[in-house]
Amino acid sequence: MQISINNFTKTFDGTPVIDDMNLTIRDGEMLALLGPSGCGKSTTLFTISGIHRMDKGQLMFGDRDVSGLPSQKRNVGVVFQNYALYPHMNVFENIAFPLTVRKDNKADIDREVRFIAALTHISELLERRPGQLSGGQQQRVALARALVRKPDVLLLDEPLANLDAKLRLEMRSEIRRIQLETGITAVLVTHDQVEAMSMCDRIAIMKKGEIVQIDTPADMYSNPRTSFVAGFLGNPPISLLNGIAMGNTFSIAPIKLRVPLGSHEGIADGTPLKLGVRPEHFGPEGDIAVEGKITFAETQGRENLYDVELADGSVLRSIQPAARNWKLGEPVRWFIDSKSAFVFSDDGLRL
Amino acid sequence: MTRNFAAWPIILLLTVLSLPLFIMYLFLLVDTFSNTAPGSLLPNEFTLEHWRFLIDPTITGDVWKPTLTTVIFSASLMIIVVSVSATAGYALSRLALPFRRFVLSGIMVMHAFPSVTLIIGVFLVLQFAGLYNSLTGVILVKASLMLPFGIWIMKGFYDAVPWEIEMAGVQDGASRFTVWRRIILPQVKPGLLSLALFAFIDGWSEYMLPRILAPSSDFEVLSMYLNTVSDPNSSTYNFNIFKSVGLFYTLPVLALFVLFQNRLMNIFGGGTKG
Ligand SMILES: Nc1ncnc2c1ncn2[C@@H]1O[C@H](COP(=O)(O)OP(=O)(O)O)[C@@H](O)[C@H]1O
Ligand SMILES: [Mg+2]
Numbered sequence: 001m002q003i004s005i006n007n008f009t010k011t012f013d014g015t016p017v018i019d020d021m022n023l024t025i026r027d028g029e030m031l032a033l034l035g036p037s038g039c040g041k042s043t044t045l046f047t048i049s050g051i052h053r054m055d056k057g058q059l060m061f062g063d064r065d066v067s068g069l070p071s072q073k074r075n076v077g078v079v080f081q082n083y084a085l086y087p088h089m090n091v092f093e094n095i096a097f098p099l100t101v102r103k104d105n106k107a108d109i110d111r112e113v114r115f116i117a118a119l120t121h122i123s124e125l126l127e128r129r130p131g132q133l134s135g136g137q138q139q140r141v142a143l144a145r146a147l148v149r150k151p152d153v154l155l156l157d158e159p160l161a162n163l164d165a166k167l168r169l170e171m172r173s174e175i176r177r178i179q180l181e182t183g184i185t186a187v188l189v190t191h192d193q194v195e196a197m198s199m200c201d202r203i204a205i206m207k208k209g210e211i212v213q214i215d216t217p218a219d220m221y222s223n224p225r226t227s228f229v230a231g232f233l234g235n236p237p238i239s240l241l242n243g244i245a246m247g248n249t250f251s252i253a254p255i256k257l258r259v260p261l262g263s264h265e266g267i268a269d270g271t272p273l274k275l276g277v278r279p280e281h282f283g284p285e286g287d288i289a290v291e292g293k294i295t296f297a298e299t300q301g302r303e304n305l306y307d308v309e310l311a312d313g314s315v316l317r318s319i320q321p322a323a324r325n326w327k328l329g330e331p332v333r334w335f336i337d338s339k340s341a342f343v344f345s346d347d348g349l350r351l
Numbered sequence: 352m353t354r355n356f357a358a359w360p361i362i363l364l365l366t367v368l369s370l371p372l373f374i375m376y377l378f379l380l381v382d383t384f385s386n387t388a389p390g391s392l393l394p395n396e397f398t399l400e401h402w403r404f405l406i407d408p409t410i411t412g413d414v415w416k417p418t419l420t421t422v423i424f425s426a427s428l429m430i431i432v433v434s435v436s437a438t439a440g441y442a443l444s445r446l447a448l449p450f451r452r453f454v455l456s457g458i459m460v461m462h463a464f465p466s467v468t469l470i471i472g473v474f475l476v477l478q479f480a481g482l483y484n485s486l487t488g489v490i491l492v493k494a495s496l497m498l499p500f501g502i503w504i505m506k507g508f509y510d511a512v513p514w515e516i517e518m519a520g521v522q523d524g525a526s527r528f529t530v531w532r533r534i535i536l537p538q539v540k541p542g543l544l545s546l547a548l549f550a551f552i553d554g555w556s557e558y559m560l561p562r563i564l565a566p567s568s569d570f571e572v573l574s575m576y577l578n579t580v581s582d583p584n585s586s587t588y589n590f591n592i593f594k595s596v597g598l599f600y601t602l603p604v605l606a607l608f609v610l611f612q613n614r615l616m617n618i619f620g621g622g623t624k625g
Contacts, residue, residue: 051518078522083513088537097533098523149524266373 001062001152001185002027004344010043010209017043018209020120021057028293029188030179032196034232041189044206045155048187049076061152068134077146077184081158083138084147085130091117091141092126097150100137107171112148120178122143126283136167143178154179154186160195166225172199174293193233197221203231227348230276238276239317245271250343259288273351276342279319286335290316294330308332383595401595411592414599417576424490424561424572425554430499431494433543434552439498440505441531445517461499468605469496470563477564484568487559497553501546537565545614554606559617573600 003025010018031151032039046052048059050071059067066074082096085094099109120140130138139159146154148337159175160168176199178188190196196203197217205213205228213225217233224230230238243252245267250259260274261267269276295315296307299322302323306318318334326332343351383401385394404410442448443455473492474483482488512535520530536543558574571579580596582588607616 049522072524072526074521075524076517079439080515080519082513082515084478084513084519086516086519086534096526097520097525101529103522145519145523 002060002187003061003153003187004058005044006058006060008044008048008059009057010040012043013136013158015117016209018047021209023204023211023214024200025185026080026203028183028185029201030176030188032203033187033206034193034196034203035191037191038231039206040209041206042057043080045157045187045189048153049078049155050074075149075150075152075211077149077154079139079142079146079154079156081161083130083142083162085138085145087130089129090120090126091128091130094130094141095126095144095148096258098145101151102117103243106225113144116144116148119147119172120180132323134167134173135163137168139171140174143175145229146316147178147184152185152284154184156186156188158189158191160192161191163285175199194235197233205232224276224342225350227274227276227344227350230342230344230350236279236317236319238278238342239247239282239315241275241277241316243275243312245269245273250275252312252314255290257288257310259336259341260351261278261343262339264343269351272346273346274346274348276344277316277336278340279317280317281337281340282308282316283320283334284332286337288332288336288338290336291331291333292316294326294328294332297326297328308334332336334337379594380600382591383598386591401589404592404596405599410428411580412576412595414576414596416575417571419484420539420570421555424486424493424557425551427490428497428554429496429547429550431490433499433547434500435494435503436505437536437539437543439502440507440510441535443502444506444509458499458502462503466496467559472565473538482567485572486565486568489564491558492564493554493557497550501550504546505539505542508539512538541614544611545616548607548615549609552607555604 005021005023008021009016010016014056021044023044035041038343043052047054048176049075050066050069051235054065054067057067058065061074062104078253086097095113095116096109101111103257104112113126114123117126120143122137122144124141125133125137125141129317130141133141142159159240160171163171185269188196188200202214202216205212205220207228213220213229220229221233224233228239229239241250241252241257243250245251245255245261246253246258248267250261250273251257267273290308290310292308292310294306295309296305298299298305302322303319304322304325306320308316308318316334316336320326321323381394384397384399386396387394388396400427404414408414443451443458448454477483477488477492480488482491516538517530520534521527526535556574557572558578561570561572561575575595577596577600580588581584581593
């Protein structure tokens with residue numbers, strides 16, 4: 001079901017947390033709310049679920065206005081960060097709880113619970129208590145409980161944050177599989193760009209209560225609208241150089257760096273600019289030469305990471321195949337791939 | 352306690368310290384079943400005569416009526432304290448009530464207040480309500496004096512239940528009341544149980560309030576009964592019978608304590624699961 005949030009504003013104790021947000025989650029898609037801690041992701045999520053009320057704005061499930069409805073009447077499934085399983089009930093009772101509240105008959109409950117348990121691969125755990133389950137299993141139970149009512153939308157608040165690295169990888173693909181199999185509309189809150197990119201159809205990047213950009217992972221990576229977005233996606237992150245416009249180039253005069261601005265013509269000379277270069281676009285191959293010294297080298301197995309410090313102190317990151325090793329302190333003459341670099345104005349907007 | 356920390360010196364110390372108490376209890380027990388010749392330390396005959404008060408009301412008066420009264424008193428106390436604390440503690444822990452801070456600090460103050468200092472006010476209220484000299488009145492007063500403690504303890508237990516569990520229940524479609532009854536209440540069961548025990552034992556040992564607030568009524572609780580028996584000026588005074596009655600009075604408390612001691616300690620852990 002399509003979910004739309006219109007002109008949503010929320011204030012906690014006089015502090016505005018969400019300011020006039022508009023967001024549409026398409027039917028059947030999985031959308032990531034991505035942003036640094038405290039930017040209002042959970043607030044947005046819990047407003048969709050009904051735990052928080054909007055100060056201003058409208059929330060639509062399909063063409064039904066649910067802004068005034070309490071949580072109980074919204075038919076929303078939520079997976080909490082700590083799973084929030086009921087410790088005194090076994091797995092079966094946990095999953096069945098939403099149905100027993102609805103007073104479904106016993107045979108139906110039994111069938112539904114077993115169906116959803118099979119989908120989430122926990123059929124053999126139904127008799128156990130939550131305390132006897134591993135983190136990944138608890139997560140599956142929480143998912144099953146959230147899905148058993150066939151909710152209009154599934155909300156996940158940092159679902160992988162409490163898992164160790166290996167389980168996180170496993171559950172990442174599991175959550176996506178279950179979402180695709182059920183075809184449910186889902187919102188995933190995360191501060192981890194890898195999760196957002198790998199699991200979701202679209203990403204909405206948030207900053208201080210506003211949505212900065214909403215796009216598919218690939219589009220957002222290759223076409224960030226601001227330096228904030230460019231800095232948030234990608235690991236290792238993009239490097240930003242400070243310079244000025246000079247004769248239709250981005251220029252850092254002291255080190256004689258000049259990168260053509262290409263189509264961005266007519267920028268007055270002397271305007272401060274930022275150049276964003278992703279690590280994969282800086283290395284032994286490219287078109288704009290820069291000289292520097294390796295100040296950081298890290299082996300990652302398949303690839304090596306390097307920090308190259310330029311003569312003026314600014315740093316460019318690079319990621320290179322492990323075949324050739326550069327040593328710490330080694331002087332290098334590497335190249336920026338100017339066609340792939342992003343130019344931002346001083347306040348971070350992409351030109 | 353950690354295992355690599357040798358426990359025996361502590362056990363030895365505790366044994367030595369509690370030895371006098373233990374010996375006294377042992378003598379009490381032995382004395383109620385035996386007669387000792389005057390001037391001698393050790394008993395010389397076994398007898399059940401000191402326990403005859405259980406079946407023969409002519410010795411010290413009927414013991415079963417005050418026992419029943421005490422059971423009613425303690426049980427009512429327990430029910431009132433547990434049910435009010437279970438609901439009020441939840442409300443104070445979770446609901447956005449008006450004057451919440453004020454009520455909380457009020458409870459704190461009441462909790463710290465010696466109850467005797469309130470007795471004049473309580474007396475006036477009882478008079479006014481026409482409950483002076485009645486068992487109901489004493490129960491209500493005792494219960495209200497215990498409530499600050501009970502509510503505070505239960506609030507602590509509720510505070511320890513994760514907020515998300517409650518929200519998950521609401522999200523699953525359950526009303527706040529259903530969530531409280533089916534999800535939250537089971538989480539604080541250890542607290543409820545220890546509070547119930549505590550209230551019962553406290554009621555069982557209450558002596559002051561019935562004396563002060565119902566001095567001329569026709570009901571008697573066991574502590575008052577024991578007091579009558581222990582009066583050395585009374586015609587029926589017998590030190591060994593006094594000991595037997597005393598033991599009879601203490602036994603239920605001891606039994607409850609032994610049975611539930613782990614649960615009881617819960618309450619002092621402030622709601623941490625034991
Ligand atoms: N119940 C609340 N009362 C007061 N302030 C809150 C409440 N919930 C969240 N906030 C504040 O709102 C901001 C956004 O919080 P949140 O949505 O939880 O951020 P996140 O993006 O990390 O999930 C934070 O500054 C937080 O302190
Ligand atoms: Mg959050």
